[in-house]
Amino acid sequence: MKKTIAIVLMMVLVLTGCASKEKSEFTVGVLNWGEHPALNASLDGMVKGLEEAGVSGRIKVEVKNANEDASNATIIASQFVSEKVDLIYAIATPSAQIALTAVEGTNIPVIFSAVSDAKAAGLVENIAKPEGNITGVSDLPPLEKQVKLMQEMLPEMKTIGILFNTSEVNSQNQIIEVKEIAQGLGLSVLEKGVSNASEIASAATQVATDSDALFIVNDNMIATATGLVVEQALKQNKPVFMAEDGQFDQGIFASDSVSYFNLGKIAGVMIKEILIDGKNIADIPVQTSDDTELSVSKEMAEKLGIEIPQSILERAAVR
Incomplete structure (x- = not known):
């Protein structure tokens, strides 16, 4: 009789474990540092990345903005932890640092974007193999x-x-x-x-x-x-x-920028790999993008009295 009960209990535990692995819906808490085009593009790109991966229907995205205030960001990160979200997507270095502190002692993974130097910011010790509960996408410009x-x-x-x-x-x-x-x-x-x-x-x-x-x-x-x-x-x-060219229309003369939208898409794929595929976050290296977009403003050139070299005109988007 005891042997039978033990076998039944073991089967229940196995089935429970399988059920947890087959979780059908997930919640991603987005901690956006502030409202400006590059950071918003990182968010939009992430959502697009989930759509293109065919998993957007299984992942609920909850967005909160810290308005560039560390106290706000800390409160938001703590709320996400209390809500037991499945993952935090932290946009910008301060958000990532605060999120990493908030998830300490939990198993909530953090994916960051719009972080130029994750190692210097104390987020990871090794770019190629983070070996922690955080990884993401670097926007380090060329x-x-x-x-x-x-x-x-x-x-x-x-x-x-x-x-x-x-x-x-x-x-x-x-x-x-x-x-x-x-x-x-x-x-x-x-x-x-x-x-x-x-x-x-x-x-x-x-x-x-x-x-x-x-x-x-x-x-x-x-x-x-x-x-x-x-x-x-x-x-x-x-x-x-x-x-970066998110603020280009505010009077920037020229920019050779990474695409924050594309960086966000990369982050979206990472989120899918962790939540849907069950990949270990510690094995996902911090990624970057070598693709840049050269833009130059004809209006600003005329206003400043600067002649744009032909070599630039041949390869730039003139805006």
């Missing part, structure tokens, strides 16, 4: 290509001006790389850090005055204020280049 673009369009340029958020480690690492690239090309870099949005206008004026062109790296605070930076730069008749 900085050498971007600096060479600036030099090609402005042959007389000597100094590149860069604004950055002093609390965003991604920005600081990009500046270090830009400096190394610039030095190799005989250029100098003037950097100016800000700690809050109220400092951007005066900082932009100072940098525009003392440089030949401004370059906006992947920095959430500065990207959100693109229009303000352009406004100050135009007063000094200086062009503004950008690492």
Whole structure:
């Protein structure tokens, strides 16, 4: 009799285990750091990635926006953990860092996007094999290509001006790389850090005055204020280049940008692999995309009195 009961219990446990693996519906909590085109494109791309993978009907997406506020992001991440979502999709570095802290002690995986340097941000120790409960997609821009673009369009340029958020480690690492690239090309870099949005206008004026062109790296605070930076730069008749083209229509002169929509699609595939296919997140490397889109503004060229080189016109989308 005891042997029979033991066998029955074992069968129940096996069947219960099978049922859990055959879960038909999942919930993804999306923690978006803020409202600007690149981050929104990362969200739209993820949704499209799920659709193209044929699993959107099985995955509910719950989106919450932190409005670039760490306290809001912390509350949202905690809510997702309390709700026991199946996965958190964190858009931008601060969101990913906060989400990773929130899921500590749980088995909730985190997929990030719009993170330039996951290792420097403390998200993973190994890009190729994260070995943790987090992985995702890097938006690290092709900085050498971007600096060479600036030099090609402005042959007389000597100094590149860069604004950055002093609390965003991604920005600081990009500046270090830009400096190394610039030095190799005989250029100098003037950097100016800000700690809050109220400092951007005066900082932009100072940098525009003392440089030949401004370059906006992947920095959430500065990207959100693109229009303000352009406004100050135009007063000094200086062009503004950008690492991503989500804010292009706010007065950017040129950009050779990765597609955040495509990065989001890659993240969508990762989510499908983890939730539907049962793949171990620790075995999924942080991914990047080498595809870029070169855009140049004819309107800004005319406004600044800059002639766009034929070599650029032949390969760029003129907007």
